[in-house]
Amino acid sequence: MPHAFYARHHAKGEHMDKLKMHSPDMTQQNIEKIQALFPNCVTESRGADGELKLAIDFDQLKQELSNSIVEGPQERYQLNWPGKREALLTANAPIAKTLRPCREESVNFDTTENLFIEGDNLDALKMLQETYLGKVKVIYIDPPYNTGKDFIYEDDFAENSDGFLKRSNQKDEEGNRLVANTDSNGRFHSDWLSMIFSRLKLARNILSSDGIIFISIDENELDNLLKIGKEIFGEENHITTFCWEKKKKPSFLNKNVGSKFEYIVTFSKNRDYTGAFSIDLTTEGKKYPLNNAGNSLGNLVFPAGSVRFNLPDQIVEPQDMSEGKIKTRLINRLEIIGGKNVNEFILEGEWRYSQNRLNEILENREEIIISKVPFRPNHVKAGGETKKMHNLLSVAHYKVSTNEDADAESSELMGNKYFDYTKPSNLIKLLIQAITYDDQECLVLDFFAGSSTTAHAVMQLNAEDGGNRKFIMVQLPEECDKKSEAFKAGYKTIAEISKERIRRAGAKILEGECHKDWNKDVGFRVLKVDTSNMADVYYSPEQVSQGSLDLLVDNIKSDRTDEDLLFQVLLDWGVDLTLPIRKETIQGKSVFFVDDDALVACFDLRINEALIKELAIKEPLRVVFRDDGFESDAVKINAEQIFKQVSPYTEVKAI
Numbered sequence: 001m002p003h004a005f006y007a008r009h010h011a012k013g014e015h016m017d018k019l020k021m022h023s024p025d026m027t028q029q030n031i032e033k034i035q036a037l038f039p040n041c042v043t044e045s046r047g048a049d050g051e052l053k054l055a056i057d058f059d060q061l062k063q064e065l066s067n068s069i070v071e072g073p074q075e076r077y078q079l080n081w082p083g084k085r086e087a088l089l090t091a092n093a094p095i096a097k098t099l100r101p102c103r104e105e106s107v108n109f110d111t112t113e114n115l116f117i118e119g120d121n122l123d124a125l126k127m128l129q130e131t132y133l134g135k136v137k138v139i140y141i142d143p144p145y146n147t148g149k150d151f152i153y154e155d156d157f158a159e160n161s162d163g164f165l166k167r168s169n170q171k172d173e174e175g176n177r178l179v180a181n182t183d184s185n186g187r188f189h190s191d192w193l194s195m196i197f198s199r200l201k202l203a204r205n206i207l208s209s210d211g212i213i214f215i216s217i218d219e220n221e222l223d224n225l226l227k228i229g230k231e232i233f234g235e236e237n238h239i240t241t242f243c244w245e246k247k248k249k250p251s252f253l254n255k256n257v258g259s260k261f262e263y264i265v266t267f268s269k270n271r272d273y274t275g276a277f278s279i280d281l282t283t284e285g286k287k288y289p290l291n292n293a294g295n296s297l298g299n300l301v302f303p304a305g306s307v308r309f310n311l312p313d314q315i316v317e318p319q320d321m322s323e324g325k326i327k328t329r330l331i332n333r334l335e336i337i338g339g340k341n342v343n344e345f346i347l348e349g350e351w352r353y354s355q356n357r358l359n360e361i362l363e364n365r366e367e368i369i370i371s372k373v374p375f376r377p378n379h380v381k382a383g384g385e386t387k388k389m390h391n392l393l394s395v396a397h398y399k400v401s402t403n404e405d406a407d408a409e410s411s412e413l414m415g416n417k418y419f420d421y422t423k424p425s426n427l428i429k430l431l432i433q434a435i436t437y438d439d440q441e442c443l444v445l446d447f448f449a450g451s452s453t454t455a456h457a458v459m460q461l462n463a464e465d466g467g468n469r470k471f472i473m474v475q476l477p478e479e480c481d482k483k484s485e486a487f488k489a490g491y492k493t494i495a496e497i498s499k500e501r502i503r504r505a506g507a508k509i510l511e512g513e514c515h516k517d518w519n520k521d522v523g524f525r526v527l528k529v530d531t532s533n534m535a536d537v538y539y540s541p542e543q544v545s546q547g548s549l550d551l552l553v554d555n556i557k558s559d560r561t562d563e564d565l566l567f568q569v570l571l572d573w574g575v576d577l578t579l580p581i582r583k584e585t586i587q588g589k590s591v592f593f594v595d596d597d598a599l600v601a602c603f604d605l606r607i608n609e610a611l612i613k614e615l616a617i618k619e620p621l622r623v624v625f626r627d628d629g630f631e632s633d634a635v636k637i638n639a640e641q642i643f644k645q646v647s648p649y650t651e652v653k654a655i
Helices: 003-009 026-037 058-064 084-092 121-127 161-167 188-206 222-233 355-363 403-414 425-436 453-465 494-511 546-550 562-573 609-617 633-646
Strands: 042-046 052-056 097-101 115-118 136-141 151-153 178-180 207-217 238-245 261-268 287-289 297-302 307-309 314-316 328-330 334-337 345-350 367-370 378-380 443-446 470-475 525-531 581-586 589-594 599-602 622-625 651-654
Touching: 026 042, 026 052, 026 084, 084 188, 097 121, 097 562, 115 494, 121 188, 121 470, 121 525, 136 188, 136 425, 188 207, 188 222, 207 222, 207 238, 222 238, 222 261, 297 355, 355 367, 403 425, 403 494, 425 453, 443 453, 453 470, 453 494, 470 494, 562 589, 562 599, 562 622, 581 609, 589 609, 599 609, 609 633, 633 651
Parallel strands: 115 470, 115 525, 136 207, 136 443, 307 367, 443 470, 599 622, 622 651
Antiparallel strands: 042 052, 097 525, 151 178, 207 261, 238 261, 287 378, 297 345, 314 334, 328 345, 367 378, 581 589, 589 599
16 A cells, blocks of 8 residues: 555544553542443542543442432541551552663573562552552562661652652652651651551552462551551451561560560452462372473363362453463453353463363363463362461471571571561461462562562572462662671662572572472562653643644653663553563664564664564564654654554554
């Protein structure tokens, strides 16, 4: 088709879709969900900037949810504190920030499936919302205990959502995010509650349906943490509160009794989909994945009622469920009711078993279980027993180490004691093992990483049982005290010590005996929280006209690289941040290929139609260019049409 036709066809103001380049605005997402259920409760409201936005008619919504006339506020059981509403706003407000890759501080950047995110954990959690929504199986955190002698995050609650978005793209010259929370502070408990509340709200979103969060705490905030947890996760989803024997001999800092225990508060995303906590599985009762990356592609047919789904009732449309190295595709529409597949369904993938072997398994009444989307079927061998663990974590019962042991472990690994009150790696390993024995390909997150004991535990567990669990660590680059041993040793920040701990732990584990099925991934990609790559991004896409965008000579900051831009695109599009990345030169331009065809990106200038056609032939799922990167307006207009003709399923966008 001639070029003139493309230009003529789009001459009336049609433009390539632009990525939003900021974290999701969850308030607006929640409003849209309410609108779908109660359209009469959603109206338009004019904001401070004069723009019309969707808003909730709360009086009408209250009435919709009540069996009687609602005339005013009602008393109800709840935990409240000064700043709670502001903390909720802070959790939901979008930010204009990004994650910038740092190859020189990474280990095996191009091949690893692990992440180390350096920066504010509230920012990190917001940026992970789309990419890892419902994908994290385990969260373990060891937040400040609020003893009156530790530090908490200083969050700014004094602004609306738009103000938060604007400020997030400005540099904090001081870089201070932690403040001492002394017990003389009039908002001593309130400040801690607000800090943890906003982060747990975001953490819940990225937990899988069968996901678990473990939160270490002592007696100072145990009661409040339980109340917050029950509000966020639901009272019915409180699994237990583990008691960990932290000391061999009691501490007598308390004037009344000696203390030997700390606590690990444990919640599930949905208890209905959470199995038994166990570390004593027999071989027969273990789960074995049907996927086997590297085998030839084939189809498996699952008869109606043959698979147990630990998922809510739903209809799943045919789709590509590939992720990382695992290739899976759902061929036909599937209906799930009461934890079973109503109809026969077909999965395409690289399988460990043949169709005959699958039929044999089903005839023997052994189980096939699927616990998440994307589907990863597991075979449960019959005849086994799952022995539930109890909630006393001690040396006597589970050979769990104490604080003293943890200090010795850390000091031996690092050559000195740089941290106080670290957790022993075998404690965290035990917790992860207890809920991932049947899902050894899962994702583990710790957004109060500290010394990254959690990463150490994940790698050690994989080395022992052959699992390929992945980790995401998040740690603020908190400055080390200049008088500390860490600073004297050359570590300027806690994050630097944390990364070095992972490097040394990984190397030590590889020196020992490793399970033959383990992929030996002890690497990690370092990504650093920073302001947006986009210059003056103080807007949402709906707030800026195309005309004003055209006036921007260069909308990208001068100090940002193409790889910086790529990772912001991955975030914005919700693409896995650990997928393999390949860079090629095509038609004289640098082109990134993420997982071959998951995403193709070219941020060079003066892109011509020859390059566009060559990329279209490769039929990627997504492709992105700079908005000002095209050789001419005609090329930009024609780009989408070329893809529509050659690769109609490719999503085309610009930054």
